[in-house]
Amino acid sequence: xxxxxxxxxxxxxxxxxxxxxYSALLNQQMARTTGGRLLLRMEDIDRERCTPDLxxxxxxxxxxxxxxxxxxVRRQSEHFAVYQxxxxxxxxxxxxxxxxxxxxxxxxxxxxxxxxxxxWPRDPDGALLYPQADKELSKREREKxxxxxxxxSWRLNxxxxxxxxxxxxxWSETAPEKxxxxxxxxxxxxxxxxxxxxxxxxxxxxxxxxxxQGITHVVRGRDLFHATSVHRLLQRxxxxxxxxxxxHALVLDLDGEKLSKSRKDTAxxxxxxxxxxxxxxxxxxxx
Ligand code: GLU
Numbered sequence: 084x085x086x087x088x089x090x091x092x093x094x095x096x097x098x099x100x101x102x103x104x105y106s107a108l109l110n111q112q113m114a115r116t117t118g119g120r121l122l123l124r125m126e127d128i129d130r131e132r133c134t135p136d137l138x139x140x141x142x143x144x145x146x147x148x149x150x151x152x153x154x155x156v157r158r159q160s161e162h163f164a165v166y167q168x169x170x171x172x173x174x175x176x177x178x179x180x181x182x183x184x185x186x187x188x189x190x191x192x193x194x195x196x197x198x199x200x201x202x203w204p205r206d207p208d209g210a211l212l213y214p215q216a217d218k219e220l221s222k223r224e225r226e227k228x229x230x231x232x233x234x235x236s237w238r239l240n241x242x243x244x245x246x247x248x249x250x251x252x253x254w255s256e257t258a259p260e261k262x263x264x265x266x267x268x269x270x271x272x273x274x275x276x277x278x279x280x281x282x283x284x285x286x287x288x289x290x291x292x293x294x295x296q297g298i299t300h301v302v303r304g305r306d307l308f309h310a311t312s313v314h315r316l317l318q319r320x321x322x323x324x325x326x327x328x329x330x331h332a333l334v335l336d337l338d339g340e341k342l343s344k345s346r347k348d349t350a351x352x353x354x355x356x357x358x359x360x361x362x363x364x365x366x367x368x369x370x
Contacts, residue, residue: 085299086118086119086120087113087117087120087300088119088296088297088298089113089114089119089122089302090110090121090122090123090293090296090298090301091106091107091110091122091150091152092123092124092125092289092292092303093107093141094125094129094132095125095133095134095137095138096127096129096132096133096134096137096344097344097345098140098141098144098344098351098353099344099351099352100334100342100343100349100351101342101351101354101364101368102304102333102334102341102342102349103351104144104148104364104367104368105331105334106302106303106304107145107148107150108148108150108365108368108370109302109331109370110302111149111150111151113300119299119300120153121151121152121153122152122153122157122296122298123145123150123152123153123156123157124156124157124158124296125138125157125158125159125160126159126285126288126289127159127160128159128163128283128284128285130160140352143352147351147355147361148351148361149361157292157296159283159288159292162292163281163282163283165295166282166283166287167282167283169283169287169291169321170276170277170283170287172321173276174237176247176320177243178239178240178244178247178320179276179277180218180225180237180240181217181229181237182217182235182237182238182273182275183217183228183233183234183235184213189213189214190211192216193211193214196214204272206270206271206274207270207271207309207310212271213273217238218240218273236275236276236277236278236279236284237275237277238273238274238275238276239274239276239316240273241269241272241273242269245268247320252265252315252316252319253266253315254311254315254327254328255325255327255328256327256329256330257327257328257329258305258328258330258331266311266312266315266316267309267312268312268315270312274286274313286310286313286317287317290314290321290323293314293326294318294321294323299326299327300327300329301326301327301328302331303328303329304331305331306333307330308330311330334349334368336349
């Protein structure tokens with residue numbers, strides 16, 4: 084029988100709050116009850132927003148709440164070559180294309196086509212879908228823009244990727260109970276696979292790393308439920324066996340809003356400095 088492998092994968096671009104504590108401790112609880120392993124991964128591809136100091140504080144906060152992870156910690160920033168290889172594979176499959184539109188260009192292009200951006204479809208996170216403009220560029224035009232030094236990201240040609248797979252995708256979800264979810268990658272349009280200044284994006288690295296680390300159970304917040312459709316698609320393109328997913332409820336503040344890293348009152352370090360105990364954190368997150 085294979086040993087279950089869980090992971091907690093924060094981005095060190097701010098301070099951990101009660102929502103992170105819940106996610107980390109739920110992973111730990113599930114790992115313990117199933118005799119599984121528990122890994123920690125720093126999703127720090129954003130070299131501007133993620134800093135060693137923030138990572139250090141995260142490690143201290145996690146230690147303080149009693150989260151016990153296996154070492155070494157995997158840092159995504161140390162594995163760009165691995166993501167580059169995955170990206171190259173998608174390039175050679177002709178499933179990604181260079182996308183040159185800036186945020187402002189996207190808005191203008193949408194207004195040009197649809198008149199008003201409220202007439203334009205949005206992805207499950209509420210962002211406007213990427214317009215088709217770059218897909219119509221010829222190879223020559225593309226090469227010209229690249230040689231002129233125009234910045235670009237790599238975007239997935241979603242229609243082509245879905246057509247290539249040729250059958251519906253689904254995943255096994257265990258929250259609130261075990262069921263199968265039909266994946267809807269089409270709702271995301273041409274997602275970013277590699278950002279302008281790096282050979283990867285959240286979607287690409289998370290899929291590659293969960294596979295490389297042998298993760299069998301992804302336990303994370305409900306806010307990433309819809310993104311799983313993109314992950315399932317990438318897994319299929321790379322021939323990766325999917326883990327089981329458990330998208331837990333989010334910890335909300337008293338106004339029913341999702342917690343954010345910029346808020347102070349629910350930050351773990353703040354609670355610790357106010358003299359709260361580890362037991363109190365467990366109680367606050369309902370574990
Ligand atoms: N790094 C992501 C975050 O901090 C979590 C990614 C995941 O669990 O898949 O929101």
